[in-house]
Amino acid sequence: MNVLQPFQLGDLTLSNRIVMAPLTRSRAGTKRIPNATMAEYDAQRSSAGLIVSEATTISEQANGWLESPGIYTDAMETGWRDVTAAVHARGGRIFLQLWHMCRASHSGFHGGRPPVAASPVKRNGESIPTPTGKQPSETPRALETQEIPGVVADYARATVRAKVAGFDGVEIHAATVLDRFGLAYLHS
Numbered sequence: 001m002n003v004l005q006p007f008q009l010g011d012l013t014l015s016n017r018i019v020m021a022p023l024t025r026s027r028a029g030t031k032r033i034p035n036a037t038m039a040e041y042d043a044q045r046s047s048a049g050l051i052v053s054e055a056t057t058i059s060e061q062a063n064g065w066l067e068s069p070g071i072y073t074d075a076m077e078t079g080w081r082d083v084t085a086a087v088h089a090r091g092g093r094i095f096l097q098l099w100h101m102c103r104a105s106h107s108g109f110h111g112g113r114p115p116v117a118a119s120p121v122k123r124n125g126e127s128i129p130t131p132t133g134k135q136p137s138e139t140p141r142a143l144e145t146q147e148i149p150g151v152v153a154d155y156a157r158a159t160v161r162a163k164v165a166g167f168d169g170v171e172i173h174a175a176t177v178l179d180r181f182g183l184a185y186l187h188s
Ligand SMILES: Cc1cc2nc3c(=O)[nH]c(=O)nc-3n(C[C@H](O)[C@H](O)[C@H](O)COP(=O)(O)O)c2cc1C
Pocket: 021, 022, 023, 024, 025, 053, 054, 055, 097, 173
């Protein structure tokens, strides 16, 4: 096996077996809209068989990182369309990584309301860069059971937007979400 040989990923043919890991770049500005700099960055790396985009929030509630991009407004979807077009023009393939920051977020991103997670469990000893500077981690508000389908719907909407924006697939960022929400919900 040669890493430079094509790879069949479902119905997608990758030109080689090299996958670029998702890398948050914090270049989307305060409105979190993908832009020409981001398109150039990904296009420059499109000789990889597959690019996994930087983590991209699925809703306002999911935010928790300064100037990371989102995929929950029309302007975001349009911005991403330019990114995927730039990658495809060079023969690359790109998946969108979907992100909900859960307890790794901070009230500074949510008008003073605590971040939400499945359990009210604070992260251990980590501080978080917020719009008002570095702040200690906070105890999140536990989502009510009846709120969880709303988060699942946000993932579904983000996935539809990703498809419209020209992505070849999506990946779910699991570091801050799956251990807490439970895979069953996301696959239902
Ligand atoms: C600057 C930077 C940004 C990253 N952003 C993301 C991200 O958005 N999503 C993600 O899942 N992992 C992210 N990671 C983790 C990397 O994708 C990768 O998994 C990690 O660096 C381990 O790979 P390595 O051992 O080759 O460095 C990031 C890592 C770095 C250094």
